[in-house]
Amino acid sequence: MDASTATTLQNLLARRRSVRRYTDEAVPLSTLLNILSAGQGRTSAEGKRAAPSAHALYPLTLGVIVRRVEGLQPGFYAFDPESAQLKLSGPDLEAGVLNEAALGDETWLEDAAVVVAIIGNRELALQHFAEQQTDGLRGARYIDFEAGAVAQNMYLAVTAEGLGSVVVMGFDDAAMKSALKLGESSHPVALFCVGRSAD
Numbered sequence: 001m002d003a004s005t006a007t008t009l010q011n012l013l014a015r016r017r018s019v020r021r022y023t024d025e026a027v028p029l030s031t032l033l034n035i036l037s038a039g040q041g042r043t044s045a046e047g048k049r050a051a052p053s054a055h056a057l058y059p060l061t062l063g064v065i066v067r068r069v070e071g072l073q074p075g076f077y078a079f080d081p082e083s084a085q086l087k088l089s090g091p092d093l094e095a096g097v098l099n100e101a102a103l104g105d106e107t108w109l110e111d112a113a114v115v116v117a118i119i120g121n122r123e124l125a126l127q128h129f130a131e132q133q134t135d136g137l138r139g140a141r142y143i144d145f146e147a148g149a150v151a152q153n154m155y156l157a158v159t160a161e162g163l164g165s166v167v168v169m170g171f172d173d174a175a176m177k178s179a180l181k182l183g184e185s186s187h188p189v190a191l192f193c194v195g196r197s198a199d
Contacts, residue, residue, distance in 0.1 A: 009156075015159050016155050018165070018167070019164025019165060021198040021199055022195030025195070026069060027068065027163065027194060027196070028070050031161045032114060033085070033086070035157045035161065036062055036064065036086075036116065038153040038156065039051060039150040039153050040060065040150060051146060054145075057128055061078065061119045062116055062119070065077075065114065066086075067115075068195075069113065075089075076090035090181060098191065100179070101179045102172075106170065108168075109191060112195045115191050115192065118188070120143040120186070122143060122185070125140065143189060155167070164196065165192060165193055166192075167190050171188070173187065
């Protein structure tokens, strides 16, 4: 790593902060795609992604709750790592449902222009790594680690784009799964709010 690259990374790390107050400004679509690509975008011809995954299993997906994005109608989208594009997968969530599933009054879940749901296929990971640990739960550790790497990559991308973000993990798992209308094998790991900082 040359000195200028190191300085850029150090600056991003120094400026990265959790932001919980957002303006009503819309996020450009190209900016959102850059942020999502930093989290789960494909980075090689072999299918490697921006965040590491044990055994290249990639049990995570990104669901994107779009409220205010230029050129996109509000709705629930899926990010496709192969094409680095969003595909509409459902209607916009009802106002208040994310905060209702939170453990506290986390109004930023409702105010952010975008909320990225980091979703894990827990059963896939548990089955794949079952023999690594006597209780068969090693896969859960890998999912949590991978989700942390995805979130940190997106934090840095958000900072580089001049926006604000905060990760939320304080929610009732079953209530959030229901709020997001996830399938049986999909479980919410974290929510990542994105928008223009109001501070």
